[in-house]
Amino acid sequence: MQTVSLSLFRFDGPMRRAWAFAQMGLARRGFARVPDIEFWKLCGSGTGEGFTPLPNTAVYAILAAWPDLDVAQERTQKSGPFSRYTAKAFESWHLYLSPTSVRGAWAGQTPFTATSDAGQGPLAALTRATVRPRKAAQFWKRVPKISAMIGRDPNVLFKIGIGEVPLLHQVTFSIWPDADSMAAFARSNGPHARAISAVRDGNWFSEELYARFRVQGTCGSWGGGDPLTAKKDAA
Template identity: 60%
Template sequence: MSQTVSLSFFRFEGALKRLWAMSMMGAARRPLSKTPDIGFWKLCGSGVGEGFTPTSNPSVIAIVATWPDPQTAVNRIRSAPIFQRYRNRAEEDWTVFLHATSSRGQWSGVEPFVPEDLTIQGPLAALTRASIKPRILSRFWGRVPSISDVIGKDSNVAFKIGIGEIPMLHQVTFSIWPSVQSMNDFARTGPHAEAIRAVRDEGWFSEELYARFVIHSDLGSWGGESPLKHLEAA
C-alpha cells in the first residue's frame, strides 16, 4: 500500500453559500477527524493570488488529506458525508490525488507525507507550506506578491493556487507543472530565487515544508474542465 494525498477544492457562489463555507471552517473539523481511514488533514481557506497572498478569497475552500492507498482515497472523497456536504453546496469541486516523491520539513509539527522512490518522468505537483514569523510580515508581504504575479503568467503551469490556515501567517502554495525542468526553471530565476535566498539568509519562517508529487488521478472539474487536460494537451 502507498500513501495517497488528496487536495480537494470547492468553489462557492453567492453570499449565503460563502457564509456557510466560512462557518464550516470550525464545524467541519470534527467530522473530518472522524472520517474513516483519514490520516493527516488540514482545512484551508484560499487567497486571491496564484501563490502566497495576504488577501483571502471567500469563494474557495480546500481540504488536504492523506489516505492509506489510492482506492481508499477515491472512495472516501466520493462517499464520506463531510465531503458530500461540501460538494452539495459547491458550484464546482475538483480533487487531485497524488503520491509524494520527496518531502522536507514539517506541517504543524509533523511530517505528513511519506515519500516513495518514484521517478518523475512527466507532470509533477509541488506544495510549499510556511509559517511566517510575525516580526518579518511586512518584509515578507512586500516581496512575495511579485512571485505570485510571475507564476500566474507562466504558461507552463497547469494549475496554481494559494491556500492557508491563518491569513498572513500560515501560507500554502500548490502548483502543477508539465515537467521537472519547467518547474526548476521557474524556481531558480527571478523573484522566486531571490525570495528563497532571503528565506535562508534572514530566517523568515518558523516552520516550513517542501514536497513534490507525481499525479495519480483526479475527480471533478475546475473552471469547467479538469486542469490535468492542459497537461495532456502539452
C-alpha cells in the same frame, strides 16, 4: 502507497460562502472521524493567482492523506464531510497525489511518506510555511511579484495559494509537466529566487515543509473543466 488528496471547492452566493467559512471551525470534528484519514487540513485561499494576503471567500481547500489511492477516491467522493462540501459547492475538483520527496515539518510532524517515483506525467510542488509575525510584512511585500511570475510561466499547469491562518500559515501548490520545468522556475534569477534568499538570510519562517508529488489522477472540474486536460489539449 500513501496518497494525498487536495480537494478544491468553489462556492457562489453569500449564504453558501458563509457556510463554507463557518466550516473552517465547525467541520473539524467530522473530518477527524472520517475512516482511514491520516492527516487533514482545512484551508482558505487567496485572491487573484491565489498567492495574495487578500482572502477569496469563494474558494476553500481540504488537504488530506490516505493509505492508498482507492481509499482516497472513495472517501473524498463519498464520505459525509466531503459530500457536504460537494453538495454546497458550485464546483469541485479533487487531485490525487503520490509523495515522491518530503523535507521539513508541518505543525511538528511529517505528514507525507515519500516513495520511489517510477511514474510519468505531471509533478506537483507544495510548500508550507509558518511566517514569523514580525516578518510577515516583509514576506507579503515580495509575494505579488512571485505571484505574477508564476502566472506568466508558460509551463505551469495549475497553481493556487491556500492557508490555514491568514498571513501566517501559508501553502503554495503548483503543477508542472515535468521536473525540468519545475526546477527552471525554482532556480531562475527572479523574484522567487531572491525571496528564497531573503527567507534564509532573515529567518522569516519558524517552520517549513517542502514536498513533491506525482499526480495520480483527478476528479471533477475547475473553471469549467479539468485544468490538466485543458492545458494538454491547448498544447
